[in-house]
Amino acid sequence: VTSPTPRRGRPRSAATDRAILDAVRAQLVEHGYTSLTIEGVAAKAGVAKTTVYRRWTTKADLVVDAVVDTLAPVFAAPEDASPEELLRALIDALSLPEARTAFLAVISEAAVDPLVAERAEVRLIGPSRLLVDRCSAKVGTTIDGDLLFDLVAGAVIHRVLVRGQQGDDAFVTGLLDAVSPQRHGLAEGGVGGS
Amino acid sequence: VTSPTPRRGRPRSAATDRAILDAVRAQLVEHGYTSLTIEGVAAKAGVAKTTVYRRWTTKADLVVDAVVDTLAPVFAAPEDASPEELLRALIDALSLPEARTAFLAVISEAAVDPLVAERAEVRLIGPSRLLVDRCSAKVGTTIDGDLLFDLVAGAVIHRVLVRGQQGDDAFVTGLLDAVSPQRHGLAEGGVGGS
């Protein structure tokens, strides 16, 4: 299918796109969200400020895209992944150094700017929910979906982002165990699950 | 106990302190953390910039204090509070409009600035943990303390701050139920009784 708009003028460079997003991630890791500067990003990317502003209107927009760019493949867990694998994917995504500051900062902005809120919802919260939903389907928990999302994603965020601790295997197992229906009944009554 | 150093010269005005912190909260609600400006705070408080800088060195510091200032009484749940009440206290604390942006933004900063991290740990994370610990003691859960903290605080943060949803009674009940040892035992054995 051909592009509906023949697009006049010189086309935008894909290489430039990449350079900018890379620079954003570097600056995020190095300086954090607050101290991240469009000027600095442009400089690091070897690009004019205008070129950045031509593509993104807001620092938040830019950061969301930069983070999603690396998160996306991590979110894309294989079809037949086990609950452990799915949870691990989520943890790995949020454990990326650039995600650390970025994620919380963006959410913080979202509390005040509805445009950021929408973008965050679509590109960050949504995919996370998908992962958790796939996970819960496999586990077969009795807990309500919404609450489950808060429990699982919340635990991960709290552990990894808020407390800055590692989400190791023990954490994964414990978390899954905590939301599994067979949790104690099983262990005590020996009935056994699936 | 009197201050060991009688501190010569004109004493700092307590009214000024209050005016500044009030201004910070107002700006937080109105503009969010990123757009909050010391300059703006000073103006709104009817105070010189110097006066603000004399007391707080960092925007993060200032915000933490402003938020803790309103959070503290909420955190101080009565000795004999029930788990529900304790959880509600935590939710209410984080549901304050000024806490919305502030909390996440500060944590985001903490990821990059160790001084902020420490202050956040002492004044925000710590008290939260206390609440959750008191809560778990009453519930008598079998879940490991660390994980429990992530589960409970995480769920609340995710629900209230990340998703911006209400933490109503159903949520409180569901959450407590999810981490209670009797959860399924109950359902299976029919013994029940909270």
Place this chain on the structure above:
Amino acid sequence: VTSPTPRRGRPRSAATDRAILDAVRAQLVEHGYTSLTIEGVAAKAGVAKTTVYRRWTTKADLVVDAVVDTLAPVFAAPEDASPEELLRALIDALSLPEARTAFLAVISEAAVDPLVAERAEVRLIGPSRLLVDRCSAKVGTTIDGDLLFDLVAGAVIHRVLVRGQQGDDAFVTGLLDAVSPQRHGLAEGGVGGS
């Protein structure tokens, strides 16, 4: 005479030339030299920036051409014109609204940029000098040519451009009278006028 090189490819549009120069004059009158932008000219002329740059390398160049374009016919006084008519031609040329800012600005630039100086000399100063010389030949003044040029052109420029006043008939008569040899002799000896 045809161009020696028949120049292949699509020829430049004369209409485009006109549109650009018209736009330049309009912008000059409206915004002055300093605030005139190539971007704005191109926009007003409904032309791509490239098209302007293909013809003129410098803002000064462009402006000189635009002004000369309207000045030329005014400079071209008939062979047998009287001194009054010649002077009037000069005044009329410089009184054109677009000449107001342009002339002085270009001269100001010339003080610093030799290329502009040359162009100004050839296309602005030179023709003026011609007019004044023709004028003095008819009047038969005894004043040195160089000084006369400064006196006459200077007076016109000062009156019209610097002070922004009208160069009316009284001014023309007075000026001619001041540089005429018979000036006072006349008045005293009663010999008679022009």
Place this chain on the structure above:
Amino acid sequence: VTSPTPRRGRPRSAATDRAILDAVRAQLVEHGYTSLTIEGVAAKAGVAKTTVYRRWTTKADLVVDAVVDTLAPVFAAPEDASPEELLRALIDALSLPEARTAFLAVISEAAVDPLVAERAEVRLIGPSRLLVDRCSAKVGTTIDGDLLFDLVAGAVIHRVLVRGQQGDDAFVTGLLDAVSPQRHGLAEGGVGGS
């Protein structure tokens, strides 16, 4: 007399004023009016941009002040100066290298911006007129004051600024001679011309 307003806050530094105006003059000579940059001036003066903007709102304003600053002493010819000395003062004032671009550029701007026009009138045109008037009073010319102003100031401007030529003694003598009442009386008396 003490300042009526006790002026609170830190007072402006006079040294900074001087540094800025010096920088302006340097930039004028080096780059001309058009290429003069507030950013560049601030840099050369070793001063923050804000500090410049706090004192002058417009590039034209700044340049007028910078030029007047050096012109003023030149304009202040002694009470008992001869016409030659007065004229020389005017020529010297306009011959200052920084005056070259600045004067014409400011007048060019004045054609479009009334605020600049007023400032130019008060601080540049006015003082010049004074000089010429004092001159004509001594010479006792019969030429109308307005025309005389155009003739004398115009000739100087044309010679020095427009044509960029030196205003030497011969020029001064010739100019004075041309506007003196005795000019041709002499010539008629049989003495002969220059």
Place this chain on the structure above:
DNA sequence: CTATAAGCGAGACGGTACGTCTGGTCTTGTG
């Protein structure tokens, strides 16, 4: 009729400067 060459509009691009806003610091005076 096709090839070649330039003109042309559109818009991306690296830059520079704009004029403004804040961050922190400092220097005044007054209380």
Place this chain on the structure above:
DNA sequence: CACAAGACCAGACGTACCGTCTCGCTTATAG
């Protein structure tokens, strides 16, 4: 000393133009 006021250096903001560069398309002449 605290405090208000405001100057000051520093530097990022988002915008406007600069002059250059691709694009795709049009319009001419040359073979």
